[in-house]
Amino acid sequence: MLFKYKSAKHFIMLFFAFCFISCATVFEDSSLTLLKEAYNHKKTKKAMVFMNDGNATTDNSLHVILENADFELTEAESGNVFIVDSDHNSAKLDSNAINLTWLSEKTLEISFDSKLRTFKKVDEIDGVKIVYKER
Numbered sequence: 026m027l028f029k030y031k032s033a034k035h036f037i038m039l040f041f042a043f044c045f046i047s048c049a050t051v052f053e054d055s056s057l058t059l060l061k062e063a064y065n066h067k068k069t070k071k072a073m074v075f076m077n078d079g080n081a082t083t084d085n086s087l088h089v090i091l092e093n094a095d096f097e098l099t100e101a102e103s104g105n106v107f108i109v110d111s112d113h114n115s116a117k118l119d120s121n122a123i124n125l126t127w128l129s130e131k132t133l134e135i136s137f138d139s140k141l142r143t144f145k146k147v148d149e150i151d152g153v154k155i156v157y158k159e160r
Contacts, residue, residue, distance in 0.1 A: 057100055060087075063125040065133075068094050070153060072106070072125045072133055076118060085118050086110040089125070089135060091150055106150055107135055107157075112142035128156065136160055 062073040072091045075098060079085045088104025090096075111118050116138045123141075126134040132154045139159040148155055 057098060057102060059098055060120040060123075061125065063127060063133075064094060065127045065130050067130055069130070070094060070151075071096065072127075072135075073098060074120070074123045074125065075102070075104075077103075084110050086144070087118055087123055087141070089123065091133065091153060091155075104145060106133075106145070106147045106155055107137075107143075108145040109137065109141040109143050112140060115142075116140035132156060134158055 056078045058076045058078070060074045060076055062071050064071045070091060071094050072089060075088050075090070077086045077088055087107075087109050088102070089107035090098070090102060090104050091106050107123070109123075116122060122138045124136045126136070128134050131152060134156045136158040137160070146157065
């Protein structure tokens, strides 16, 4: 027997179990928070801004997704149009950082804080033209 006392063996097992469980949350999926959504005039398409909460290895980020009007956001989503972060806290990540305006049925304007760091910026998706405006 490696340990002389049974209680020491139990203590060590509990210690390693606690360490494993507490470290397991480092790599878990981030949660999403819907900040705003905007429908085109005929309500056939909608654009949504959501925040993807970071974890130990990634920072919080803002995503814009453009889908059909009946689309429901799930925890597995990622922005298919626009993805940004705060660029090391240079900009504030909140509902005012990105604004959505439908200029027509097939044109969406995304205005955003120029201090945001851009990772994805798509000009057209599913027949909808995306126009960007820095402020």
